[in-house]
Amino acid sequence: MKKSFSFLPLLVLIVTLPILSGCGKPAEQGAQEAAQPAKPLGPAESMQALIDGVNNQEMQAVWNFLPGSYQKDVNGLVHEFSTKMDPEMYNGTFQTGQRIAKLLKDKKEYILKNPMIEGLPVPQEKVAQYWAPTVGILAAIVNSDVSSLDKLKTFDGGKFLSSTGNQVAKDIVSFSDLIPTKEGELSLSEKMKQTKVSVVSTEGDTATIKIEAPGEEPKEQVMVKVEEKWIPKTLADKWKDQMEDAHKQLAELTPEKVTAQKEQTLAGL
16 A cells, blocks of 8 residues: 655654754854854763753754754755745645734634633633743744745754744743642753753763753763764664655655645645
8 A cells, every 4th residue: 555645744844853852042143153063062061051052942052962964964854855845835834824823913812712712621811821832832933944945945953943943942931831830849941950960981982971850860871972072872873764764755755746735735724
């Protein structure tokens, strides 16, 4: 049986890949830092910089954490995707998303009074509290550097994370801050702030670090050096296979399959 082609899951994969590996600085400054990272860090320093960057909503830390060839892999994958997709279908998806985001923002009070919303098993005040950060996340993505194929052709993960990534991270923090915690329990942000990383052992290009977060058992992580960057061994071991799998999926994205989906997708939009 032939495998069916699904446009939206693949779109989600491509768009979210750069941030699946975590009050930011201005986008231009962040992009410069991503292009010209600081001096090489040790295994514990690398992980600490990643944790601190994510906690401070400076998402370029995620990009700077990756070796240069990994960054090229991500950019290349997105650029390849941009050559495969139909402009009308892709751009139309994001244009619809932009209209939805604007509608949710401008007509909040009207929508919240809709019987379907009022009938949800969630207090109305809670729905209202979560509304702004949720809409903010959607708006940031649909208006970002991945919102059209022309923009996607020149996509740069460092710039994306230091602009859209920072905004999404801020909204996620705002969202998580609204989630009730038990008395005396730290929020995720506070846990990350107090997390400490130390070196257990080092041997050549392999090291073991210890990650200690308040209220949790210490966790040891094996790190390896790749192109002067210390990254988790699990990431290094799986990266090549994950990239090959992604390219195989893109290879299956033929013009015929895209055209077959176009009419259905545009009708849905």
